[in-house]
Amino acid sequence: MASLRSFLRSGKTFVILFVVTSCASVFQVNVRDALNQAMDEELERDERVFLLGEEVAQYDGAYKVSRGLWKKYGDKRIIDTPITEMGFAGIAVGAAFAGLRPICEFMTWNFSMQAIDQVINSAAKTYYMSAGFQTVPIVFRGPNGSSAGVAAQHSQCFAAWYGHCPGLKVVSPWNSEDARGLLKAAIRDDNPVVFLENEMMYGVPFELSEEMMHKDFVIPIGKAKVERQGTHITLVSHSRCVGFCLDAAAVLAKEGVECEVVNLRTIRPLDVDTIEASVMKTGNLVTVEGGWPQYGVGAEICARIMEGPAFNYLDAPAVRVTGVDIPMPYAKILEDHSVPQIKDIIFSVKKVLNM
Amino acid sequence: MQNMLTLISNVFRLGNASKNVGAQAVSELLIGLSKYVDLTAPPAPATPRQPPLPPGTRMVVSARSFADFTPQASFPIKKCDLHRLEEGPSDEALLTREQGLQYYRTMQTVRRMELKADQLYKQKIIRGFCHLYDGQEACAMGIEAGINPTDHLITAYRAHGYTFTRGVAVREILAELTGRRGGVAKGKGGSMHMYAKNFYGGNGIVGAQVPLGAGVALACQYQGNNQVCVTLYGDGAANQGQIFESFNMAALWKLPCIFICENNKFGMGTSVERSSASTDYYKRGDYIPGLKVDGMDVLCVREAIRFAADYCRAGKGPIVMELETYRYHGHSMSDPGVSYRTREEIQEVRTKNDPISMLKERMLSNNMSSVEELKEIDLEIRKVIEDAAQYAISDPEPSLDELCNHIYARDPPMEVRGTNPWVKLKSVS
Numbered sequence: 020m021a022s023l024r025s026f027l028r029s030g031k032t033f034v035i036l037f038v039v040t041s042c043a044s045v046f047q048v049n050v051r052d053a054l055n056q057a058m059d060e061e062l063e064r065d066e067r068v069f070l071l072g073e074e075v076a077q078y079d080g081a082y083k084v085s086r087g088l089w090k091k092y093g094d095k096r097i098i099d100t101p102i103t104e105m106g107f108a109g110i111a112v113g114a115a116f117a118g119l120r121p122i123c124e125f126m127t128w129n130f131s132m133q134a135i136d137q138v139i140n141s142a143a144k145t146y147y148m149s150a151g152f153q154t155v156p157i158v159f160r161g162p163n164g165s166s167a168g169v170a171a172q173h174s175q176c177f178a179a180w181y182g183h184c185p186g187l188k189v190v191s192p193w194n195s196e197d198a199r200g201l202l203k204a205a206i207r208d209d210n211p212v213v214f215l216e217n218e219m220m221y222g223v224p225f226e227l228s229e230e231m232m233h234k235d236f237v238i239p240i241g242k243a244k245v246e247r248q249g250t251h252i253t254l255v256s257h258s259r260c261v262g263f264c265l266d267a268a269a270v271l272a273k274e275g276v277e278c279e280v281v282n283l284r285t286i287r288p289l290d291v292d293t294i295e296a297s298v299m300k301t302g303n304l305v306t307v308e309g310g311w312p313q314y315g316v317g318a319e320i321c322a323r324i325m326e327g328p329a330f331n332y333l334d335a336p337a338v339r340v341t342g343v344d345i346p347m348p349y350a351k352i353l354e355d356h357s358v359p360q361i362k363d364i365i366f367s368v369k370k371v372l373n374m
Numbered sequence: 375m376q377n378m379l380t381l382i383s384n385v386f387r388l389g390n391a392s393k394n395v396g397a398q399a400v401s402e403l404l405i406g407l408s409k410y411v412d413l414t415a416p417p418a419p420a421t422p423r424q425p426p427l428p429p430g431t432r433m434v435v436s437a438r439s440f441a442d443f444t445p446q447a448s449f450p451i452k453k454c455d456l457h458r459l460e461e462g463p464s465d466e467a468l469l470t471r472e473q474g475l476q477y478y479r480t481m482q483t484v485r486r487m488e489l490k491a492d493q494l495y496k497q498k499i500i501r502g503f504c505h506l507y508d509g510q511e512a513c514a515m516g517i518e519a520g521i522n523p524t525d526h527l528i529t530a531y532r533a534h535g536y537t538f539t540r541g542v543a544v545r546e547i548l549a550e551l552t553g554r555r556g557g558v559a560k561g562k563g564g565s566m567h568m569y570a571k572n573f574y575g576g577n578g579i580v581g582a583q584v585p586l587g588a589g590v591a592l593a594c595q596y597q598g599n600n601q602v603c604v605t606l607y608g609d610g611a612a613n614q615g616q617i618f619e620s621f622n623m624a625a626l627w628k629l630p631c632i633f634i635c636e637n638n639k640f641g642m643g644t645s646v647e648r649s650s651a652s653t654d655y656y657k658r659g660d661y662i663p664g665l666k667v668d669g670m671d672v673l674c675v676r677e678a679i680r681f682a683a684d685y686c687r688a689g690k691g692p693i694v695m696e697l698e699t700y701r702y703h704g705h706s707m708s709d710p711g712v713s714y715r716t717r718e719e720i721q722e723v724r725t726k727n728d729p730i731s732m733l734k735e736r737m738l739s740n741n742m743s744s745v746e747e748l749k750e751i752d753l754e755i756r757k758v759i760e761d762a763a764q765y766a767i768s769d770p771e772p773s774l775d776e777l778c779n780h781i782y783a784r785d786p787p788m789e790v791r792g793t794n795p796w797v798k799l800k801s802v803s
Contacts, residue, residue, distance in 0.1 A: 106585045110620070
């Protein structure tokens with residue numbers, strides 16, 4: 020029954036494996052499909068929602084995230100654009116001004132730099148400048164950060180750039196539950212939301228409960244999640260690096276170190292309370308991100324911890340694990356050494372704990 | 375002369391004739407007389423001078439009734455240059471007396487409002503950016519006259535005129551310029567960020583408003599509401615890449631978007647010849663049809679925008695218009711406006727081509743109004759502007775509680791960091 024329901028809901032072109040547990044059904048859904056289903060359901064729920072971007076319609080999406088949507092909803096609601104980011108991002112914002120709820124896809128967030136003026140000056144600031152008169156209910160989404168072998172111009176992480184700006188909400192999901200719940204929340208949000216996906220996570224499957232598969236399942240924007248309870252040290256991360264933190268925690272557990280892993284889920288507004296509560300419990304902090312260190316997400320978290328009550332609970336200075344401060348190289352061996360690896364997290368934890 | 379005698383005898387033969395017939399006869403007589411005598415001339419010097427009346431005094435215009443005025447007249451207007459169009463707007467415009475008075479009142483209000491803003495800026499009561507629209511009134515008025523209130527409009531930073539024509543009161547505009555809580559954006563937006571229903575500002579980034587306008591047009595098409603979006607930009611912005619990106623998508627998807635280049639000949643201090651390889655801005659849409667319009671003639675603008683709106687509403691896609699116009703002020707209040715053009719040039723436009731004078735001329739020479747009536751309107755406007763200025767000066771500044779509000783829409787209240795970690799400010803939607 021559950022498989023039939025999910026088959027009907029998700030479309031025809033892929034099969035969902037399901038595992039029936041003793042008490043409730045769970046579904047194996049990869050991040051790509053979670054995003055696809057979320058968009059499908061929101062398109063169905065509200066006819067003002069539409070998707071535009073390069074190759075989103077007839078190509079089924081450059082990364083197949085919008086597969087099947089054009090076939091189901093047609094030209095009016097799934098729109099292929101020319102390769103003109105500044106133009107179509109501006110058009111999306113204008114459509115949001117006039118009452119629609121666009122999802123504007125950037126093929127990768129690197130290309131958003133072509134359109135960043137529309138995201139910041141036209142979308143983010145307008146509600147404030149108009150003193151609450153003009154809302155901008157738009158979602159900008161696309162893959163962010165490093166991929167595999169795509170080199171310098173296609174590998175930048177924009178969490179810090181967009182996270183800097185008041186008026187925007189910036190969201191960075193890790194797993195399928197995050198992707199589904201946060202994208203639905205973003206589409207239903209009346210504010211401009213920057214939705215930072217990760218290309219390397221698209222194909223990774225996760226278990227989703229029946230409750231998570233409900234069409235009104237949303238995750239509140241601005242709330243972090245403790246993915247793993249721990250007592251000795253807090254690891255704060257977002258997006259793909261959350262997985263690395265959990266892997267590092269598993270290795271460290273064998274040595275008796277219990278890490279608490281916090282999945283930020285939202286970059287802006289930052290859930291400082293959850294981070295502080297965790298640090299006040301463990302006394303140690305390591306932030307982990309794929310982006311560059313200078314003026315980054317980790318830098319912000321450390322500054323906030325310094326300025327808040329949790330500082331007095333720190334047994335050691337908080338440190339950051341980040342991408343290397345260089346443009347992304349191409350050769351595999353160089354690329355592998357440009358991004359934080361599990362061993363880097365383990366090393367930093369041991370340094371902080373003086374092990 | 376024989377004709378004149380007939381006219382005069384018609385009047386005397388009225389007797390029990392109906393009021394309308396009588397009025398018509400008198401009108402005909404006056405029109406006839408106007409060929410010989412300038413009826414619009416000021417009173418003869420022999421008349422004793424009256425002391426000046428207190429400002430705002432309501433005057434009885436004259437013993438003549440309104441039925442004396444010509445109810446409407448047709449005016450020849452300049453033919454538009456066309457690009458990829460077989461035919462353009464009509465070369466004749468019908469103007470009723472009511473319309474004429476309304477256009478006059480609106481344009482004069484914008485003119486005086488901008489001059490008052492100039493005055494307040496020089497008194498340092500307005501600060502920051504202030505880009506004045508005087509000289510270009512016919513564009514805003516003509517456009518508003520040719521579209522519906524349910525249509526949409528977006529423009530760049532020289533926006534005070536459009537803010538008014540789109541329905542915002544003068545006092546709310548001036549109070550926004552002076553940064554007071556009674557401003558249309560509660561003092562948080564300023565000169566370039568004023569919004570109203572179906573009016574999307576006021577945009578500070580040159581050219582960014584053009585894709586936005588195309589997006590509004592997309593929404594109109596999507597919602598099937600038969601509305602159009604008027605998207606304005608200047609000659610300086612006309613070279614922006616995002617405008618061509620907008621042209622492409624608007625044409626591809628047949629968006630009901632009227633792209634209008636207000637060509638006032640200068641982008642800041644750079645003349646069009648020095649900025650643009652092609653100054654035929656109405657042709658820059660290439661595959662999009664275009665027309666070049668005399669932007670100093672409110673009737674020309676109105677006929678053109680009606681034509682353009684019909685074109686878009688018929689589903690034919692976007693259209694480009696170039697309005698040839700002129701600004702009397704410099705680019706902004708920090709620009710005297712005479713380093714890149716001569717005072718003689720500015721003066722020549724004022725005397726030969728002023729949009730308000732042109733309308734006034736037309737109305738007076740066709741007996742659609744009188745000098746006294748227009749003066750009365752001027753006085754009323756003066757009072758409105760004075761009251762608005764008084765309001766703008768005396769209204770208090772926004773409360774500091776407002777500082778962090780309106781970050782997010784429809785969200786629960788949240789905390790915003792102040793200038794230091796101990797300052798925690800409150801933000802509501």
